[in-house]
Amino acid sequence: FSVNIDFTGYCLFRYLIDGQTEDQRYFQKGETTRLEVKQDVEIWASNGGVLNVTVAGNSVDMGNPGEIVARRIEWVKNQSSGSYQLQMTRVQ
Numbered sequence: 001f002s003v004n005i006d007f008t009g010y011c012l013f014r015y016l017i018d019g020q021t022e023d024q025r026y027f028q029k030g031e032t033t034r035l036e037v038k039q040d041v042e043i044w045a046s047n048g049g050v051l052n053v054t055v056a057g058n059s060v061d062m063g064n065p066g067e068i069v070a071r072r073i074e075w076v077k078n079q080s081s082g083s084y085q086l087q088m089t090r091v092q
Helices: none
Strands: 002-007 011-017 021-027 032-036 040-045 051-055 058-060 069-077 084-090
Touching (some): 011 032
Antiparallel strands (some): 002 032, 002 051, 011 040, 051 058
């Protein structure tokens, strides 16, 4: 799945894709990034309110202005149907 992020303000942003690919950088207003994920991604941001995030074509809310956020987005198997669905949870 794809994660597209548009930054509407300044933000220190870090991610870990599939437990292997990790990066951290400071983004400025107007910048964008795209993450290609197979199983899961963990995202940390210093200013959740400046992230416009789209996951697999769906817009998701990451947080409020000035809020430090940590989220995990992953494929989770539905035990009753056997199908997989994307799920986003808070990381402590």
